[in-house]
Amino acid sequence: MSVNKEYPLDCGSCLMRKLSVFNNLRPEDVLCLNHNKNHLEFKKGKIIFAVGQRPLGIYIVYSGKVKVQKLGSNAKEQIVRLTKEGDILGYRSLISGSNYNATAETLEDSVLCFLSKDTFFELMKNNPSVSMNLMKLLSDKLGAAETKIVEIIQKPTRNRIAETLLLLNELFGTEEDNQTINVVMTREDIANIAGMSTETAIRLLYGLRDEGLIGLEKKKIKILNIKKLIKESNIED
Numbered sequence: 001m002s003v004n005k006e007y008p009l010d011c012g013s014c015l016m017r018k019l020s021v022f023n024n025l026r027p028e029d030v031l032c033l034n035h036n037k038n039h040l041e042f043k044k045g046k047i048i049f050a051v052g053q054r055p056l057g058i059y060i061v062y063s064g065k066v067k068v069q070k071l072g073s074n075a076k077e078q079i080v081r082l083t084k085e086g087d088i089l090g091y092r093s094l095i096s097g098s099n100y101n102a103t104a105e106t107l108e109d110s111v112l113c114f115l116s117k118d119t120f121f122e123l124m125k126n127n128p129s130v131s132m133n134l135m136k137l138l139s140d141k142l143g144a145a146e147t148k149i150v151e152i153i154q155k156p157t158r159n160r161i162a163e164t165l166l167l168l169n170e171l172f173g174t175e176e177d178n179q180t181i182n183v184v185m186t187r188e189d190i191a192n193i194a195g196m197s198t199e200t201a202i203r204l205l206y207g208l209r210d211e212g213l214i215g216l217e218k219k220k221i222k223i224l225n226i227k228k229l230i231k232e233s234n235i236e237d
Helices: 027-036 091-096 117-126 128-154 157-172 187-194 198-210 226-233
Strands: 002-004 038-042 047-049 057-063 066-071 077-083 103-106 110-116 214-217 220-223
Touching: 027 110, 027 117, 057 091, 057 117, 077 157, 077 187, 091 117, 091 128, 110 117, 117 128, 157 187, 157 198, 157 220, 157 226, 187 198, 198 214
Parallel strands: none
Antiparallel strands: 002 038, 038 110, 047 103, 057 110, 066 077, 066 103, 214 220
């Protein structure tokens, strides 16, 4: 990790801020952001924070992608969240006053904005909209987690792998060809999201490839027939 203070970005015109919980700040609080934030650069595969560490502030993804993972009962890492530009990291532990219960790791070279604990709580105090946005964010994440648990329990593995690919496509979008999912993930990471073994995920991915639903090029995945993939995911049921 390195601290870079050369970014000329003004928080007042930053698109990532407008996509985050800080989208409705007063002008004086935008200035507070400008004066107190740091841009942190992380190479691919670097740890942003780890289980057991004490949070010193929050992170907002300015560029890049991050996975958040926990250690399951079988001592295997389970991805519980994927983030993109504008998403906020570390706020739940900071607000609750507890140590991190998950580890955040970059999926690609990333830049994150860091706000100290004092600055974050000052902004919350001065802007009720920040608190309301955080409450909505927590509610949405809880609902999504509950839905995922139900789907993992009830759906067959083939449905889950198809739904995982659709999730990645929706979250990260596609490259210029409008087919290649705009994220590089290991087969193990994909298996973790879908809640299955790596071997099962690889077998299912090759099956979808052989049927012409997807294309596999190294760690890149193309969605070649999204209608059939949606049907395969059983989302409509």
